Amino acid sequence: MRRYWQPVALAEELPAGGAPLPIRLLGEDLVLFRDQERRPGLLGLHCAHRGADLSYGRIEDGGLRCLYHGWLYDVQGRCLEQPGEPIGSTFSERIRHTAYPCVEGAGLILAYLGPGEPPLLPAYEFLTAPSELSFATKYFEDCNYLQGNEGNFDPQHVSFLHRLFKPADGPYDSALHAHDPTPRIEPVDTEFGMHLYAIRGVADGRQYVKVRSFFMPSAGVVGGRGDEDYNINWHVPIDDEQHWRYGIAFSRAEPLPKDVMRRADAVIAQDHHLLRKRANRYLQDRDEMNTQSYTGMGTEFVVHDAWVTEGQGKIFDRTEEHLGYTDRGVIHLRNIMLAAIREVEQGRDPRGVVRDARQNDWPDLVAKDDILPAGVEWTDYWKRGIPNGVGSRLQSEDPASGLRIPRRFAPSE
Secondary structure, eight states: OTTSEEEEEEGGGSOTTOOOEEEEETTEEEEEEEOTTOOEEEEESBOTTTOOBGGGOEEETTEEEOTTTOOEEOTTOBEEEOTTSOTTOOGGGGOBOOEEOEEEETTEEEEEOSSSSOOOOOOOHHHHSOGGGEEEEEEEESSOHHHHHHGGGOGGGGGTTTOBSSOOSSSOOHHHHHHOSSOEEEEEEOSSEEEEEEEEEOGGGOEEEEEEEEETTTEEEEEOSSTTEEEEEEEEEEETTEEEEEEEEEESSSOOOHHHHHHHOTTBOTTSOBSSOGGGGGGOOTTGGGTTBSSSSOSOHHHHHHHHHHHTOSSOOGGGOOOOGGGHHHHHHHHHHHHHHHHHHTTOOOTTOOOOGGGOOOTTOOOEEEEEOTTOOTTTGGGGGSOTTOOTTEEEEOTTTSOEEETTOOBOO
16 A cells, blocks of 8 residues: 555645644554645654654744754655754754655645655546646545445446436436346456446447446546546545545546535535434435435435445455455455555565656546447447557557557456
């Protein structure tokens, strides 16, 4: 998990001139702040002198100053001042506080908490596009991050958990999922992680095809409002038993109305906890189960997801599972992560870590929903949207289809 860039906060949580923000990430207590030049810094929470809480500190003189004895740290963890030391002392030069590099993108502040030189920030389209094309939010989930992320790659559950009898306006059609609750499920390896296909039958021999992307270490690219949009669910561990789910909406076609989207995000309180939660049984309404939603928990998918992932407990005992065909995506995802663990143990970078700018190109990070005519091959349809010559992950044209195919794009066994 520490070999990847991870979201640590929403950019809006750390305005210029704002207070430092205490953060717990990957089981480590940290403080996030902006210096006077608006650069984000992520330091160990406790002062290197005598352990005072730096989140109460002052932003001044080029860094973050501890209130206890005035030690001053910059965003790189260098100790710039120790007011109590004698003139001429070089003690401060021997102090290097815990510090992690930070970058901003898509309304997020991301950090690298691993060893050595940080890898390149993956040039995913949503991270590199102008900020007006994305909108980010987050909410708390009281369970292990993997339970949250695996739900993104379990397409069969959509036929039940998210079924709406009177769906709201939008691209999601509950009837298409209810019509065929037994989709064909095909995981496919990619350089960043995995594509997962779900293929459902529709009338007249047509196929309803969904493709989703998993990118390492813990994120899912899922459907959006149309062909030019998608959403990202990024599950970031607070520790083993809690995590933040970051939701990023992205549109390559037009700026997103952030004020409207923020007002629409009414299921989340100011502290980024859901209003419907386990403590109030997610406000389940048994009458609503007959009229509006299958769950009786409203129409918001994030609430449905929180119910099922938190309901498994802090960390579910996977030896109690009975996995079946519909879990092909979950099984493949776990195998990818286990392989990444082995790569790190062998001293190599795991999948999705990139250090060569020529390889930092990911045109196949996609999420699409389409109804295909009979006879159209589901493995090829979405690639028609990739221009010729785009992407270092692409080969020359495939003679059979005339399409440009990612190197590692083949259905798994």
